[in-house]
Amino acid sequence: MLLATAGPWPVLPHGRNVQTSLSPPGTRTAMLSCPATIPRGPSASQQQQERRAQLWQSLSRGKKGIKREEILSVVARLTDPWQLKHDKELTMAVGALARCKAWEHSLSLLLEAQGHRLDPNVFACSAAISGCEKCKQWEPALRLLEGMWRDGPPPDAAVYNAVVSTCAAAGQWERALEVQAQMESRRVDPNLVSFNALIGACRSAGRWERALALGSELRRRGLAPDQVTYTALIIACREAGRWELALSLLGEAKLEGGLRPDVVLFGATLAALEPGAAWEQAVELVAQMLTGGPRPNSACLGAAVAVCRAAANWEAALEFLELSRRLDLEPSVRLFSAVVGACREAQLWPMALLLLTEMRSGQGPAPDVITCSDVLISLQRAGEWERALGVLQGMLDFGPAPDLVSVNAAMAACEAGREWLPALQLLQGLGAWSLSADVVSLNSAVSACGRGLQWAAALQVVASGRSWSRALDMLLQGAGLLRILPDVISFNTAIGACAPEGLWQNSLAILLDEMRHRPVIPDVVSFNAALGSCEVALQWEWTVVLLHEMEVQRRRPSLENLLDHDFQEIDSAADSFGDVANMEVNTVTAITAISAYGRSQQWWRALDLLAEAKRLTPRL
Known part of the structure; x- marks a missing residue:
């Protein structure tokens, strides 16, 4: 415990004559005329004051360095018995509870103080509401605000701002606007903090139109936006896809607002350029930061690379990566992943694979699963199934653990390369990696078998005649074991794969028999695939039947x-x-x-x- 009590002092009788050690033995000498000074322990009142001072010192350490359990213990000893003498001490105790997210205890302390005839002031109430904000407890904050209007003290702008921020943190943007309306009806003028909280609430709720309207409203009231205001408005522009307005707001902050945009504001503007793939403007913003603005950090360069990724501009993305090295910035996974994503969008798989190799060799951060998945998708699009399997094996050997997107990308690469056997092996190995196949996995395996022309080789002779191919058997029986319902794409892929081998009977059986007995409704693609099989086999009679069946089922x-x-x-x-x-x-x-x-x-x-x-x- 923080409070340490001193041990008992040794006490001698006061005024007793003490013989000195300098008197020769057996000699009668004069005794000292003054008594020896004996240390005495503090009185009970002094101990209580010291104990109380130590408790207050514990609460006044600041926001860091003290644990929640310690704060609760200190407040408990200050209130049992009750030792809070005035509202300043009450505010300090409530603020300490709010900082450690003990919002229930802070509200209870306000109620208990009233029982001891200590009325909370507006600062104590504001501190309690701040505790509610940290825990997103907007309903208790609103009840406390109502109680202040009913019983006092009257809330000021700081209290309203705290309530608005609490509603914003909890995603209750409409409640936040209601509090602002009540604030004005009570003749309490909203200030910049109020508007910043309201803009943040609307932005977080995806109400970017209302957020931008609030930005215009605060200007009409003569309030000057600050860095927080512009950052929130620019983030709202990003969600609205209005990157031109984001650039305009950044220019307004520098020219009209007289602000020197910080790295957070520049980073928000760079992120707002991504929906518009405005990579040239991203290059210009980074150049401004280098020539007279704040020094760009990894987050800013990562946002700039994300813009290049949206524009499939891998050259600019690599330049930003090189810039981060020249600035001696700590390489971030987000930055490397964005560059790999840009190479993926540009269909430049060799560069994506090279960057992954650099990350694995220690020249960059360890790759995450998103980076590896982007590389696998690049290889999939290029049909580089062997390299895709190599990347997947590297994930199994060195990490990160592959997810279903990674494995599906590797299976799709095998599909593009007409390698049906590795695709089936990956599907069967999902369970060993604690993954469950989905419809995309099944479709990739089925299509790989179809492209690999393994339909005829996989046919098995049974009593009723020919059965399905290897992939179709996997689709129907394996899907049942995996508890996955094949969708219409799965069956369409199976039907279409029958055409190259002239297996028109199988395609008709899948369409007219297998799909009919399952909760899968054939679409136009299903009939088209079967028509294609009949066309190859010159089965015009069945073509007429299928067209009639389409009319019956009202298919286009x-x-x-x-x-x-x-x-x-x-x-x-x-x-x-x-x-x-x-x-x-x-x-x-x-x-x-x-x-x-x-x-x-x-x-x-x-x-x-x-x-x-x-x-x-x-x-x-």
Whole structure:
């Protein structure tokens, strides 16, 4: 405990004559005429005062260096028995409780003080509300504000500002505006702190229009915005995608406001440029910081690189990375990750892979999972499946642990490279990495098998005839084990993969049988994929059946597949068009049909079809 009590002092009888050690033995000498000075312990009142002083010293240390449990213990000893004599001491105790986020205790202390005939002043109430703000307890703060109007003391602007900040911290922007309205109705003028809190509340709630309107309102009232005001307004501009206004506000802060923008304000402006991919303006802002503004930090350069990433400008992103090295800034993961993201957007996978190698070799911060995922996506888009597997293996060996996005990207890279076996192996290994497959994982594996032409090789002979391919068997049976419901994209991928091998029976079975018995509704792509399989196999009769089935299910046929088949009888094409005549058609439909008639030298039918198409779709 902080309070240490002194041990008992040794006490001798006062006034007793003490023989000195200089008297020779056996000699009668004169005794000392004055008594020896004996140390005495402090009286009870002095001990109490010292104890009380030590307690107050504990509370007055400041915001740091004292723990919550210690503050609660000190306040408990000051109030049991009650030792708070005036409102200043009460304010100090309430403020200490508020700083350690003990908002319940601070409110209870205010109530207890009234029982001891010690009325809290406005400073004590404001301190208690500040404690509510730290814990986002807006309802107790509002109740305390109401009690101040009812019982006193009357709240001032500081109390209102604390309540507004509490509502803002809790995301209650509408309540914050209500408090401001009540503040004005009570003839308490809002100040700059009030408006800053209101702007922050609206900005945090995504109400950027209201935040910008409040910025205009404070100017009309003759208040001068400060750094906090401009920063909040520029952040609101970022959320609204209004990067031009953000630049205008920064210029206003320098010219009209007479402010010297700090690094936080510049960083907010740089971040506001990202939605507009305004990388040239980002370069200009960083140049201003270097020539006369605050020294850019890693956060500012990271925001500038994020702008370059949005613009797919990897050269400018690399220049900002080099600038951070020249400024001897601590390399941050966010900065490297943004540069890798810029390389990903520019489809520059060698540079993204090189940056990852630098990070792993100790020339930069250790990569996080986002950085590795960006590299994997770059390799996926380039079809570099072997390098993608190498990056994934590096994550397993050295960290960070891969997430589902990383593994899905590696599987998609295998899909692009027509490597069906590694894709299936990655899918089966998800459980070992404590990951659960999703529909994207299944679709990648199915598509990899389809692109790898492994459908015929994976067919198995069963009693009822041919069964599904390896990937389709994984899709339906493996998905059941993983408790994942395949979506329409999964089935569409499986149907489309049957076309290259002429497996039109399988595509029809998937569409007309398997999907019908599952809660998956086929779409136009499903029918188009089956039509493609029938077209390759010259199964025009089944094409007519599918078109009729589309009309029955009121599906809109893809206009490239409608009549674009080698029909043995041109009349079947006309009948098929009639079956779907009640569906929406467009220019591609008419052109495809007319082309089919033209190739068969049925020009009069082409003219009739053109007239019918114009009647159905006047836009043609």
